[in-house]
Amino acid sequence: MGHTCSAALLKCMDFRLTGDTCRWLEEKGLVNDCDIISVAGAAKDLVENPEGYVFSLIKLSVELHHVTRLIIMHHLDCGAYGGSAAFESLAEEREMHRKEIQRAREIIRGNFPAVVVESYFLSPEGKRWTIETM
Numbered sequence: 001m002g003h004t005c006s007a008a009l010l011k012c013m014d015f016r017l018t019g020d021t022c023r024w025l026e027e028k029g030l031v032n033d034c035d036i037i038s039v040a041g042a043a044k045d046l047v048e049n050p051e052g053y054v055f056s057l058i059k060l061s062v063e064l065h066h067v068t069r070l071i072i073m074h075h076l077d078c079g080a081y082g083g084s085a086a087f088e089s090l091a092e093e094r095e096m097h098r099k100e101i102q103r104a105r106e107i108i109r110g111n112f113p114a115v116v117v118e119s120y121f122l123s124p125e126g127k128r129w130t131i132e133t134m
């Protein structure tokens with residue numbers, strides 16, 4: 001039996017995201033085909049420590065499970081970044097996350113050129129989170 005999977009998901013550990021993230025993985029056919037790296041702030045540690053712990057987990061996923069796709073999910077009101085209260089506006093908050101994801105993308109591209117990076121942004125809508133590409 002092969003010991004590979006197609007993707008790794010780098011997401012925030014925030015419990016509020018779990019249900020909608022799992023539903024999304026199901027919709028995409030990625031349940032049991034995706035390593036899940038769940039840490040505070042998703043790409044935050046990777047950006048701050050480009051050779052740190054989160055990087056080592058992605059490296060393991062690529063080398064051990066041969067993933068060719070990294071999915072990064074950031075979200076609104078992320079406590080690791082001080083929550084929405086730390087920003088003047090939603091636009092400013094989104095822009096900061098967009099830049100963080102861009103830096104993470106560059107780190108991945110520089111180390112694993114064969115890995116395709118996809119990124120998504122989650123926003124609360126009622127009791128659910130909408131997941132859109134970013």
Ligand SMILES: [Zn+2]
Nearest residue numbers: 012014078079
């Ligand atoms: Zn978060």
